[in-house]
Amino acid sequence: MSATSSSTGSTDTDPVLRTSGLSKEFSGFRAVSDVDLSVAPGTVHALVGPNGAGKTTLFNLLTGFLKPSSGTITIEGHDVTGMRPEQIAQRGVARSFQIASLFEELTLAEHVELALQGRDGTGYRFWRSDKRLRRYAAETGRLLDQVGLGGMSGAPAGSLAYGQKRALELALALALSPRLLLLDEPTAGMGVEDVTRTIELIKRVRADRTIVLVEHNMQVVADLADRVTVLQFGKVLAEGGYQEVRENPDVITAYLGEAVA
Numbered sequence: 472m473s474a475t476s477s478s479t480g481s482t483d484t485d486p487v488l489r490t491s492g493l494s495k496e497f498s499g500f501r502a503v504s505d506v507d508l509s510v511a512p513g514t515v516h517a518l519v520g521p522n523g524a525g526k527t528t529l530f531n532l533l534t535g536f537l538k539p540s541s542g543t544i545t546i547e548g549h550d551v552t553g554m555r556p557e558q559i560a561q562r563g564v565a566r567s568f569q570i571a572s573l574f575e576e577l578t579l580a581e582h583v584e585l586a587l588q589g590r591d592g593t594g595y596r597f598w599r600s601d602k603r604l605r606r607y608a609a610e611t612g613r614l615l616d617q618v619g620l621g622g623m624s625g626a627p628a629g630s631l632a633y634g635q636k637r638a639l640e641l642a643l644a645l646a647l648s649p650r651l652l653l654l655d656e657p658t659a660g661m662g663v664e665d666v667t668r669t670i671e672l673i674k675r676v677r678a679d680r681t682i683v684l685v686e687h688n689m690q691v692v693a694d695l696a697d698r699v700t701v702l703q704f705g706k707v708l709a710e711g712g713y714q715e716v717r718e719n720p721d722v723i724t725a726y727l728g729e730a731v732a
């Protein structure tokens with residue numbers, strides 16, 4: 472016997488995330504069409520594809536921010552189809568937060584402490600919970616260190632540079648101790664140095680978890696992804712290792728089409 476059974480009845484080689492026939496229509500337009508996706512435990516799985524291929528829509532379906540028109544989503548063997556984002560989060564899934572969700576005047580430490588309170592279900596009552604927040608000080612420090620913001624815990628989020636804000640978002644997602652981490656374009660809008668730093672950061676935090684990332688930057692995909700799913704027109708065009716998919720003639724044609732457009 473090579474795989475151990477967990478309390479959910481799944482094994483450690485079963486997919487962490489699986490979709491079957493997953494589709495999303497917007498007024499009759501199929502943005503995601505019949506997608507079968509299987510994400511193996513402990514892997515970094517990239518979703519790529521030309522503009523408008525359906526990556527963000529698929530990401531939003533996986534995290535419960537959109538409800539599928541048809542098909543199913545299972546996480547660690549549990550059917551989560553149609554569940555709300557917070558119900559999916561309770562299953563050990565976190566997505567990267569958007570910068571818009573940061574509060575300019577709250578410090579980095581306060582952001583992380585609030586995320587930790589949210590994880591523990593103690594609510595977000597930060598205006599009367601000084602004692603509670605101190606409970607989280609050590610964990611907060613560790614998380615900020617992990618994303619390279621250790622020396623800045625008392626700084627307001629509004630004072631951070633763009634790359635640092637993205638690093639803080641990652642710390643907020645990690646605060647939920649997710650087994651499955653979903654990252655939507657973690658390097659979007661970054662300069663070369665921040666991209667390199669983010670790649671190293673994701674390499675550090677990938678231990679003991681599974682990561683799905685939507686990413687345009689092929690260098691990032693090449694460096695990080697064990698498996699790549701290429702989408703086009705809402706459908707899976709190809710899947711495999713990075714080298715395998717980049718040599719796939721259909722993928723080359725899809726990206727050339729985008730370059731010409």
Ligand SMILES: Nc1ncnc2c1ncn2[C@@H]1O[C@H](COP(=O)(O)OP(=O)(O)OP(=O)(O)O)[C@@H](O)[C@H]1O
Nearest residue numbers: 497500501502520521522523524525526527528529
């Ligand atoms: N809420 C919506 N209503 C109608 N159409 C939508 C909606 N959201 C997305 N679409 C359409 O669905 C298709 C897929 O969009 P999506 O944003 O998922 O693609 P993407 O691969 O993430 O693109 P990009 O790389 O440009 O971000 C596009 O044609 C888009 O216009």
